[in-house]
Amino acid sequence: MARLLAIDYGTKRIGIAVTDELQIIASGLTTVATKDIYKFLKTYTSTEQVELFLVGEPKQMNNEASESEVSIAKFLVTLEKTFPKIPIKRVDERFTSKMAFQTMIDSGLNKGQRKNKALVDEISATIILQSYLYNQ
Structure with missing residues (x-):
């Protein structure tokens, strides 16, 4: 089996998460x-x-779509052209940033570590992926 790859798109950074080859763990x-x-x-x-x-x-x-959807739509066009053999699905990402931040608190990260926006983006991508796996 192949992996699933989740993308939390941002104009500055993109969080990436993947499954294992059996598509069980995000x-x-x-x-x-x-x-x-x-x-x-x-x-x-x-x-x-x-x-x-x-x-x-x-x-x-x-x-309704958020304002960032305009940037994501452009990204999706290029993603599809660059990887025509890999299908793309969309996953509702409402609250993922808040959930990621709460995950950081629950994990015991200090305030300085919680300011790491790259880590928030990575955790958000993981939440998107886990949500998809859960709903399959």
């Missing part, structure tokens, strides 16, 4: 500068089989 992988994402994904997919990209879908409380 784990944070890294955070990548947005400008470097395609290079990172090309390198990663050259060494690991990826079955599906899961991209966070930010929505407002009234279920």
